[in-house]
Amino acid sequence: MRRPRHLANRWHGRTPRETAPARTRALPPSAALPDEPAQFADPGADPAVATAAAFTSAAETLRELDFADPCPIATVALEVASTHEGLRRATADVFASWIEALAARYAGAGIGTDTARDTAGSVIALLEGAFMLARVAHDTAPVRTAARAAAAVVRDALESG
Secondary structure, eight states: OOOOOOHHHHHHTOOHHHHGGGGTSOOOGGGGOOOOOGGGSSTTSOHHHHHHHHHHHHHHHHHHTTTOOSOHHHHHHHHHTTTOHHHHHHHHHHHHHHHHHHHHHHHHTTOOHHHHHHHHHHHHHHHHHHHHHHHHHTSSHHHHHHHHHHHHHHHHHHHHO
16 A cells, blocks of 8 residues: 655655654754745735635645645644643744745735734634545545635735735
8 A cells, every 4th residue: 555645745845754753753943844835936926816726736635645644743733732842842833934934925915914924824724724624524625615715814914905
């Protein structure tokens, strides 16, 4: 049986070997810097459209992986948040770095700094929640629904400035 790659690995260009140490020890700071999803490669792209496209791509990849663990960082975080302070902090740092990277992209599109950070946090929360619901339902519908919600959150932030 083929060992599935995690969605986060595929989306962020890492191999399972590079991510596996995260399950047993604190993550190095470099693990917290994901590659940008392709949808954000064009700096002129509409960030709401790019966000929805990233979710849609994630849904397709999740199906290809037969709903295997889409985000090993979330898995570790859920397992150790109340029992291992070092790993809790490491996973929190990873999520914070993702939020900051996405916030920078949104700020670059004209969203105010504080609003961009809040928007990025909401988008990451939508994605992670959607991954969990999709896994238990064995259906990509939660990710596709979250794509529309995330795009609406970004559009609202763009309109607010």
